[in-house]
Amino acid sequence: MKKILLVLLIFMSISQAKMLNGIAIVVEGEPITTAEVKAVQTQMRISRSEAKDLLIENRLQKAAMKDIIISDDEIDSRIAKIAKQNNLSTKRLQQEIKKQGLTWNKFRDQISTSLKKQKFFRTKIAKTIPIPSRDELKIFYKNNTSQFKMPSSISATQYSASSKKNLESFFKNQSNKKGIKQKNVSYKGASLTPQLSSMFAGIAVGSFTPILNNGSSFVTFRVSNRGKGVVKPFEQVENRVTMAWKNQQQAEVVKAYFQKMKSSASIEIIRP
Numbered sequence: 001m002k003k004i005l006l007v008l009l010i011f012m013s014i015s016q017a018k019m020l021n022g023i024a025i026v027v028e029g030e031p032i033t034t035a036e037v038k039a040v041q042t043q044m045r046i047s048r049s050e051a052k053d054l055l056i057e058n059r060l061q062k063a064a065m066k067d068i069i070i071s072d073d074e075i076d077s078r079i080a081k082i083a084k085q086n087n088l089s090t091k092r093l094q095q096e097i098k099k100q101g102l103t104w105n106k107f108r109d110q111i112s113t114s115l116k117k118q119k120f121f122r123t124k125i126a127k128t129i130p131i132p133s134r135d136e137l138k139i140f141y142k143n144n145t146s147q148f149k150m151p152s153s154i155s156a157t158q159y160s161a162s163s164k165k166n167l168e169s170f171f172k173n174q175s176n177k178k179g180i181k182q183k184n185v186s187y188k189g190a191s192l193t194p195q196l197s198s199m200f201a202g203i204a205v206g207s208f209t210p211i212l213n214n215g216s217s218f219v220t221f222r223v224s225n226r227g228k229g230v231v232k233p234f235e236q237v238e239n240r241v242t243m244a245w246k247n248q249q250q251a252e253v254v255k256a257y258f259q260k261m262k263s264s265a266s267i268e269i270i271r272p
Helices: 002-014 034-044 048-064 072-085 090-099 104-128 134-143 164-172 194-200 238-262
Strands: 023-027 030-033 149-151 153-161 181-188 218-226 229-231 267-269
Touching (some): 023 034, 023 048, 090 104, 153 164, 153 194
Antiparallel strands (some): 153 181
């Protein structure tokens, strides 16, 4: 499920990709460009075939969400929440968004897409997932202890930019560091907070985290080393176990849903 969540975040960042290298696939009338395939392949360190499959699933998801309506009031409410979380007024948030190379209308479109995805999962997926018993969670924990191993330390290279587009270009061509600041960082002990541990969870050495907005710039990390991990007792990670169990169940339901949809969808392969 971590991969699915990561994919969703990547799609948000490359949704505006230009057709630099032409169209590779058309899914239900929605094109997938070769530039998009390359971006997903590079950032997730997967094969071209796997990248295409994930992009096809993304387009199928867009098709599944086409009838979901998000009102302006819902978008305004979410924007107000984001501004409050960052201790900004809406006007100041608009200024910060503009500094980061994104128009206000594009930002609102991204919020709308995010809300559509949440509504889709809530109405089509979440309601089909049962509530697990504590015994089921303990069995899941026992069979997946590696998921709850917290690293003793993390070393990474941090890449930051005022524009998300600069990092997107960097993912496509890592020799292109125009507008990007780079520095080595390390976290251990008290500095390796639960939030940071969660962010780096599942990110292999040599791989990048999703692009994050820290309020003043866009940031991604490339993990260079992970300290030896320690498995936490069930009682200390019960909430994480519950979330991991739900994510696994959701991944299985999502996979089945889109496999069924894919069997009858219009998919045209233009560039294999």
